[in-house]
Amino acid sequence: MKNIINTLVLLLFFISLNVLSANEIKEEQMEEKIEANNALKTKVSSLNRDVDLLSIKQQKLSDAIEKSRTVQTDINLTASSLVAYIEDAYTTEKPIPIKINQKTNWYIYLLPLITIITIIASTLLSLRTIKIKSHESISALKASNKNLVEINNKSISEEHDRTQKTIIANNRQEWINSLRDEITSFLAVVASTSPSQHLTQMNEAEKKNLWLHSYKIELLINPKEKDHVDLVDKIREEINNLINLKEETLISDIISISQKILKREWDRVRTFEKAS
Structure with a gap:
């Protein structure tokens, strides 16, 4: 009797150690997942800050382009006014007859025209250069924004997949339990x-308890998997043995099939946990 008590005490001690180890492992896994979530949140915040900085730069670039367009308009107006003034001066004012005894210096007459043409050409060239650079900057900014968005979406998708796998693993663990x-x-x-006791001789509470567990097991199994169906068949056969006063028991068969099912499902849970 003392040996049996000592054996029971040791068994309870080992069970307690296994429960404590399982809880510690689960806590460590939860801490790792919390740290991973915090790291992801930090990465997403950094990406959002980069997107905000790029938006500010894009706004500044748009303002510079608008100022350049304003300057171009002012230059065009000034050049038009100057040309109109020169044309008006030549058409309205009467020429003063001057007798020049020396050869005409055409450089003096062509210099203002050359200056005006040079100013207009330089202005147009500058505006074209600004337009090209602005277009390249906007394209680069859009490409950078697109890359940031893709990285952000990919990170969110990966985190969603990890969370979903964790939830599935937890649900499967609860189902196994x-x-x-x-x-x-x-x-x-x-x-x-007792094998010799007829099922009808059991009290109502015992009958209800037996059928309750039988139906719960049927609702928990997957009817598409063969060993699940075999388990239900063995349970029904065991109930029929009790009803028909058969001494044959199928407890060992039920335990063997149950162990195979529980081990396979536990391996699936571990696969989900490794993937997440």
């Missing part, structure tokens, strides 16, 4: 029933 608990409860009820 529920299935294991229901199978354990069902086997406990079956084991507590």
